[in-house]
Amino acid sequence: MITARYHREIPQRYRLEAAKCSSCGNISFPPRLVCPECKARKFETIKLNDEGKLITYTVIRVASDKFSKETPFAVGIVELNDGVRLTTQIADAEPEELSIGQKVRLVFRRIQEDGKAGILCYGYKAVII
């Protein structure tokens, strides 16, 4: 049962909400309680830009059980326009279409299912633009 954790992460996974340190301006995504740069504890909630570029990626051909029917698929590190980097699956792309530096946008997709009868989990994935 993943309901409680999933619900807790909705602001980040659905709306890309990040924490901007009120002291040094460092952006933490996902949000943290203590700024890793200046150790301050006050943050402003900001919404990240949903566009960026592909920093690097790998193609998954042998996946864990939950994703084994979706292979091959790519997972990459994306740097958003406001400088934040995150790891995400790259959707709607043939592996040969991908290249480092490509412009991408984060879109809202189904990420996983909690078994056949459990909840459906949504969040962001990148697509090439």
Added chain:
Amino acid sequence: MVGIVGYGAYVPRYRIKAETIAHQWGMDPEAINRGLQLIEKTVPGQDEDTITISVAAAKNALKRAQINPQEIGAVYIGSESHPYAVKPSGTILIDALGIGPHVHVSSFEFACKAGSEAMYVAYSHVKSGEMKYALGIGADTSQGAPGDALEYSASAGGAAFIMGSEKVLAEILFTNSYTSDTPDFWRREGESYPRHGGRFTGDPAYFKHIMGAANALLEKSNMKPEDFQYAVFHMPNGKFPQEAGKRLGFTKKQLEVGWIVPLMGNTYSGSSPTGLAAILDVAKPNDMIFMVSFGSGAGSDGFIYRVTDELPKVQDRAPKLRDMLDKNKIHLNYGEYAKFRRKIKLNE
């Protein structure tokens, strides 16, 4: 003035050609193309469903409307493929778009006209003065049984419309609904695929309800088909909307912009709404638009819109439907399609 203040559409990147499906089942692709007038249809990605399609379409509507999502007082998603049997699709959409929590949310169902229902109720809320903005969406990842005629058409996509009374893009002048108990197409609880009455889906169902709503709408508005620049009808296949238009007195020219079914398929609740989005992408101020949906069971919702001076200012703020249909496609073979649509029985 009350009407559409923001609109947006979305179709997935994947396609399957009608001839690929025909080859799979030993049918003559030429005969299918002649009969149904379908070239290809959209297929949802493995991580797409009615909710993700609704979110993508609504994001495009918000880009055009440029309003504060917090001011939206109601969100209705019409679909016959809501991912949950119990849990409204709109609850997920509002959190994705930053709407609410002070918002009225509901899932609508009425076969292929659930989207126009959502639009109608959203419009009515604004017209009554109950709220500033309301969002109505029609979206589907339609089901068609393997080998059934529906498999050639059942596709995926949707369109979202924000109703409001300021900076209106297309004013809604008249509406009319026409409904009766007509068992032309249905899906019983727990069944994977819908069933239909074959030829019974034509005259006693589709045409009777489309004509019923359309004729009443023309009478109510005291207008004639030649008064409109564009018309769009529900598109279960290529042939039916053309025939409905012909019977009512509309020309092919009036129908062609919204007639997106040959390249998109039937997006069920998203069908006439996406056709309307294609029209709004190109319409000019003072153009008149005639729209009639159809949902099996059965009923039709009709709308008459008048385009305002505001529309040209927002058309380029979000992707246009024809561009989404014409560009950036990935074609699937039947095996890939069967996997994507979960038609293959797997071990648990």
